[in-house]
Amino acid sequence: MTLHIQTPLIESRPLSLAAGRTLWLKLEALQPSGSFKLRGVGHACEVHHARGARHFVSSSGGNAGLAVAYAGRKLGVPVTVVVPETTSTRAIELLKLEDAQVVVKGSSWQEANQHAQGLLGAGDAFVHPFDDPLLWTGHASMIDEVAQAGLKPDAVVLSVGGGGLLSGVVEGLKRNGWHDVPVLAVETDGAASLHAAIAAGHPVELPAITSVATSLGAKRVADQALACAQNHPLHSERITDHAALQACERFLHDHRILVEPACGAALALAYAPERLAQYNNVLMIVCGGATATLEQIRDWLAA
Template identity: 45%
Template sequence: MGTTAKQFHLNTPLVESVCMSKLVGTTVYLKMENSQPSGSFKIRGIGHLCQQFSGELKGVVCSSGGNAGMAAAYVARKMGVPATIVVPSSSPQLVVQRLQDQGATVKITGKVWDDANAEALRLAKTEELTYVPPFDHPLLWQGHASMITEVAASLGPNMKPGAVLVSVGGGGLLCGVIQGLKDVGWTDVPIIAMETEGADCFNAAVKAGRVITLDDITSEAKCLGARTVCKKAFEYSQCSDFTIISELVTDQQALLAVETFLDEERVLVEMACGAALAAVYSGLIQRLQGEGRLPTPLGPLLVIVCGGSSIDMKQLTHLKRKLQI
C-alpha cells in the first residue's frame, strides 16, 4: 500500500490465551480482529479495495448480512461518499441500526445473502455506484492478508504457527489468510477451516470435489450464510501447496464457544466467529491430532478472532433460547 494512502484498518492485538492454551496443550494466540473500527476483519480488504478505486468513487453499494456492510459503510463515511447496504430479511434489527448509525442507506431485499447481492448488482448499474463484493475479489484477499503480515511481525523471525484456525463464510477470509501465509513464507502451515452445519458451502464443495450451491442456509450463524463458496477458496482446497482441513461444528457448539469466550476472554463475538473458537473448546484440535491430521506436539495455534457486528446481549439471549442452550 502506498505511503500516501490512508489505512482504514488497525494493527490489531495478538493476545495469548492462557485458558485456550491449557485446553489444547500448546500456546494459543488470538488475532483480535473484533477490535477493528467496523467490528471485524472485513475492513482490511474493503478498505484496500475502496482505496484502489478512490479516483472514480461516487458512492458504494454492498450486499451483506453484517460485517462487510459495516466495513463498507465505515470506509464510505471516512471517504465522504454515500453508501447503500443491501441486507437480507434474516439480518437482525441491530445490524440495520448500526449500519444506519454509520450513515448508510439500508435496503432490505430477499431472504438470503444471494437475493440481496442480486439487488446490489442491479443498483451498481442503475445508480452508478461502485459495487463492493463482500468476499470474492483479489483486492479483498490482498487487504485481508495484512493480518498475517502483522502476526509474523509480532511473533518475530524465529517463530511460526503450528496451525491457523479460521471461520469460513464465502471464503474471503480463507483466501486472505492463504495470501498472507504466501507473503510471509508460511505455506507449510496447515489451515483449519471451520463452518457450522447448515452454512457449510466450503465443506460441501470439498466433499463434492466441485463448487456447489446449498439449497438454503439453515444455521443461525447468518454471517457464514453464503450458499456458494468463492471459486478461489475451492481451488486452494484442491491444491497440494496448502493443507486445508475443512471441519464442521453444530450451532450449539458455536454458541457455547461464544459464551465461553465471553466468560474467559471478556469479549463478545458472533456465532460465525464462534465456529472457529469451537474447534478449541469442543476438543476438535485434539481429535485432529489423534487422527494424525495435525502434528503432535503442535506449534503455537493462531486463532483468527474475526469479530462480528451482529451480536449483543439481547441477540445472545435470543439465540440461546432458540437453540435451547
C-alpha cells in the same frame, strides 16, 4: 494510513489451558467496524476511490456492509447497502450509525445481491462481501502482522463463510513463505458450503442455510476458497451451532469480548482440544461480528 488498524496478537492463557497447547489470538473483533472485513473492504474502497468512484454499493446483512459503510464515511463517499429481510434490527441500526443508506430487499443474500447489482450506475463501485481479489489482498495483511511479530504458528484456525477470510489468510501465508502452515477451516453444520465443495471437487450450492451462524451463510463458496483447499494444506472442520454458541459465551467470560456465532465456530476448536492434538502453537483468527448480542446468543442456546 489504512482504514483498518493493526490488531493485537495475544497469547491466550484461558484458551491455551482449555486446549492443552499454546493458543494465540489475532483480535480482529477490535477493528473499528467490528470485524476483520474492514481489512479487505477498506483496501477495495481505497482502490475504487482512487479510481474515481463517487458511490459505494454493497450487499450484506452484516459485517461486510458495516465495513463498507465505515470506509465510505471515512473517505467521504456515500454508501448504499442492500440487506435481505432476515437482517437483524441491530445490524440495520449499526449501518445507519455509519450514515449508510439501507435498502431491505429479498429473503436471502442472493436476492439482496441481485438487487444491489441493479442499482449500479455511472461512478458507482460495487464492493462484494467476499469474492474479490482486492478483499483477499487486504485480508492477507493480518498474516503480515503476525509474521512481523515473529510468530510462525503450527496451524491457523479460522471460520469460513463465503471464503474471503480463507482466501486472504492463504494469500498472506504464501507471501510470507509459510506454504507449510496448514489452515483449519471451520464451518457450522447447516452452512458448510466449503465442506460440500471439497467433497464434490467443485463449488456446489447448498439448498438452504440452516445454521444460526448467518454470517457463514453463503450457499456457494467462492471459487478461490476451493482453490485454496486444493493448493494449500487445509483441513475442513465442522461443528454444531450449539458448540459455536457455547464458545461465544465462554470466550466472553475468558476475554471480555463478545463475538457472533460465525466467530464462535473457530473458537469452538479451542474448547474441543482433540481437534488440535497435532499442533503446539496455534493461531486463531478472532474474526469478530458487530451485530452479535448476548441476549440473542442465549436465546439460541435455550432453543
